[in-house]
Amino acid sequence: MNDLEYKVIIGLEIHVQLCTKTKMFCSCQVGFGEQPNSRVCPVCLGMPGSLPVMNKKAVEYAVLVGLALNCKIADFTKWDRKSYYYPDLPKNYQISQYDLPLAENGYIDVPLDDGKTKKIRITRAHLEEDAGKNIHSTGNFSQVDLNRAGTALLEIVTEPDLNNSRQAKTLAIELQKIVRYLVVSEADMQKGHMRFEPNVNLIINKDGKEYKTPIVEIKNLNSFRALERSIDYEIERQLDEFLQTGKVMQMGNKSTRGWDGEKQVTVLQREKEEANDYRYFPDPDLVPVVLKGKWLDDIKGNLCELPLKKQIRYVSKFKLSEYDAGVLTAERSTAELFEKAVQAGAKPKRLCNLITQIGLKLANEAGRCLAELGLNAQHLAQLAVMIEKGEINASAADNIMQQMIKTQKDPTTLANELNLIQKSDEDELDKIVGQSLEENAQAVEDVKSGGKKSKKALGFLIGQVMKKTKGKANPKIVSKILHKKLS
Amino acid sequence: MAENIGKKQVQKVAKLSRLQLTQNEIDEFTGQLSAILKYFEKLQQLDTEDVKPLAHCLPINNVFRDDLPQQSLGTEKTLENAPQHDGDFFKVPKILDESSGA
Ligand SMILES: [Zn+2]
Numbered sequence: 287m288n289d290l291e292y293k294v295i296i297g298l299e300i301h302v303q304l305c306t307k308t309k310m311f312c313s314c315q316v317g318f319g320e321q322p323n324s325r326v327c328p329v330c331l332g333m334p335g336s337l338p339v340m341n342k343k344a345v346e347y348a349v350l351v352g353l354a355l356n357c358k359i360a361d362f363t364k365w366d367r368k369s370y371y372y373p374d375l376p377k378n379y380q381i382s383q384y385d386l387p388l389a390e391n392g393y394i395d396v397p398l399d400d401g402k403t404k405k406i407r408i409t410r411a412h413l414e415e416d417a418g419k420n421i422h423s424t425g426n427f428s429q430v431d432l433n434r435a436g437t438a439l440l441e442i443v444t445e446p447d448l449n450n451s452r453q454a455k456t457l458a459i460e461l462q463k464i465v466r467y468l469v470v471s472e473a474d475m476q477k478g479h480m481r482f483e484p485n486v487n488l489i490i491n492k493d494g495k496e497y498k499t500p501i502v503e504i505k506n507l508n509s510f511r512a513l514e515r516s517i518d519y520e521i522e523r524q525l526d527e528f529l530q531t532g533k534v535m536q537m538g539n540k541s542t543r544g545w546d547g548e549k550q551v552t553v554l555q556r557e558k559e560e561a562n563d564y565r566y567f568p569d570p571d572l573v574p575v576v577l578k579g580k581w582l583d584d585i586k587g588n589l590c591e592l593p594l595k596k597q598i599r600y601v602s603k604f605k606l607s608e609y610d611a612g613v614l615t616a617e618r619s620t621a622e623l624f625e626k627a628v629q630a631g632a633k634p635k636r637l638c639n640l641i642t643q644i645g646l647k648l649a650n651e652a653g654r655c656l657a658e659l660g661l662n663a664q665h666l667a668q669l670a671v672m673i674e675k676g677e678i679n680a681s682a683a684d685n686i687m688q689q690m691i692k693t694q695k696d697p698t699t700l701a702n703e704l705n706l707i708q709k710s711d712e713d714e715l716d717k718i719v720g721q722s723l724e725e726n727a728q729a730v731e732d733v734k735s736g737g738k739k740s741k742k743a744l745g746f747l748i749g750q751v752m753k754k755t756k757g758k759a760n761p762k763i764v765s766k767i768l769h770k771k772l773s
Numbered sequence: 774m775a776e777n778i779g780k781k782q783v784q785k786v787a788k789l790s791r792l793q794l795t796q797n798e799i800d801e802f803t804g805q806l807s808a809i810l811k812y813f814e815k816l817q818q819l820d821t822e823d824v825k826p827l828a829h830c831l832p833i834n835n836v837f838r839d840d841l842p843q844q845s846l847g848t849e850k851t852l853e854n855a856p857q858h859d860g861d862f863f864k865v866p867k868i869l870d871e872s873s874g875a
Contacts (some may be wrong), residue, residue: 331851342839357788421862425867482843568829570830574828
């Protein structure tokens with residue numbers, strides 16, 4: 287490829303299922319894996335004469351996300367009907383928002399690999415209802431399950447500010463964290479709570495001339511991996527197509543492609559834009575939403591520090607590594623426990639190790655998140671201080687934390703009960719070290735002679751002291767005494 | 774603004790609406806729709822210079838419901854009116870276009 291450069295242009299449409307208990311416009315309970323067509327009513331079935339009524343919580347959740355994405359929140363929005371002709375929405379239209387979306391003109395900060403962040407502009411975010419599910423697998427007909435039809439869905443549209451698949455994936459992950467922090471969506475990928483539709487094309491510079499390839503929209507991706515892979519595939523495909531055909535962007539030649547996860551390729555679904563003629567018009571069944579004053583202030587009160595901001599703060603304020611800060615801030619409840627324990631007197635780095643190396647391990651084994659283990663922040667801080675002071679070692683801390691979860695007792699009590707307080711008395715340890723040296727003359731020799739064997743022999747001697755003290759000797763002090771005696 | 778609607782437009786709208794029209798129907802509807810549009814042309818005579826677009830015909834807003842689940846119909850009742858069902862599912866002609874999904 288000589289004298290050819292290209293730039294990738296990606297915009298994202300993201301659908302997020304909100305975690306309201308009921309659907310957007312009716313009181314059917316939202317569920318997953320229920321008996322097909324059990325969670326439906328005349329409204330979500332599109333029966334004549336039925337009328338939709340807005341779910342207040344869904345509007346509040348959507349506004350909260352809009353605020354977190356730095357959007358301008360509309361003080362007046364309305365509902366529109368979008369023509370739709372598939373049986374998974376039996377009304378033949380989808381209730382959505384067309385010209386007056388709930389939120390507009392925002393941005394999301396996306397962390398880049400070099401530690402910087404990139405602002406990706408948010409065009410708009412609006413509420414709509416989800417469709418049900420068509421199941422195509424059987425013979426000459428399709429099966430339809432309408433349990434999901436009418437579920438509150440937030441559509442977020444970005445400007446085409448992304449330049450590679452990795453940025454798109456990172457944005458998606460960041461958004462997942464945000465909606466979870468705000469507790470407005472479970473954002474469970476397995477349950478289809480987040481779906482992505484990237485718009486991809488290339489700006490190609492060839493022989494000093496600039497060409498734009500036709501935009502392709504990839505439909506309904508429901509994993510971060512599929513998002514990343516499908517974009518990468520599409521970049522290659524568009525480049526090949528351009529080199530072979532020279533086809534460039536024109537009015538109406540945007541196409542839609544689907545992702546075949548098995549073959550790892552995108553497949554053409556719809557060639558022309560024409561079918562996208564949705565013929566929106568205002569829904570006469572629903573009155574507008576006016577959002578201001580106390581109600582808006584109350585919603586704003588539910589905002590919190592967002593994960594990326596928190597992560598950056600942890601690095602600068604607590605001097606944690608970016609990795610550690612990322613782990614601690616991945617879930618809001620973990621971060622909040624961490625912050626409470628720091629306030630209670632724990633040193634951040636020590637506490638971080640306790641949480642990431644022991645706490646999250648225990649949480650993982652229990653199949654829960656850390657906060658669900660019922661750890662008390664005060665006790666956690668005490669535990670960190672005990673390690674800091676050398677009163678207990680790391681393996682004792684693991685043991686004690688397990689008991690803290692089981693018994694809710696404080697770590698000092700537990701350390702005493704379990705006889706896990708480290709021996710730090712230098713005089714006492716001095717004697718034990720002395721004994722160990724006498725009993726292991728060969729090892730002493732090896733240490734003194736230096737070289738390869740020396741390190742191993744030293745480790746062996748520390749092990750002997752530990753054995754004598756049943757693992758309770760403070761290893762720092764033991765090693766100090768050993769060095770003194772052997773040098 | 775509203776020129777009389779042509780046959781081409783009627784065909785396009787029919788296609789978007791998944792309607793298969795006969796030639797006679799196209800002629801008939803083209804005439805009918807033209808008449809309707811002509812009638813609406815009268816509205817063009819109104820001066821709407823300072824009139825805000827109307828989002829809803831009633832002067833009310835913010836009609837909400839609390840997020841409290843209520844009994845749904847249940848599968849049996851839901852499928853009762855369906856022309857065809859397959860177990861717990863509605864049964865419909867095979868969907869050829871894969872681009873469904875809201
Ligand atoms: Zn319903």
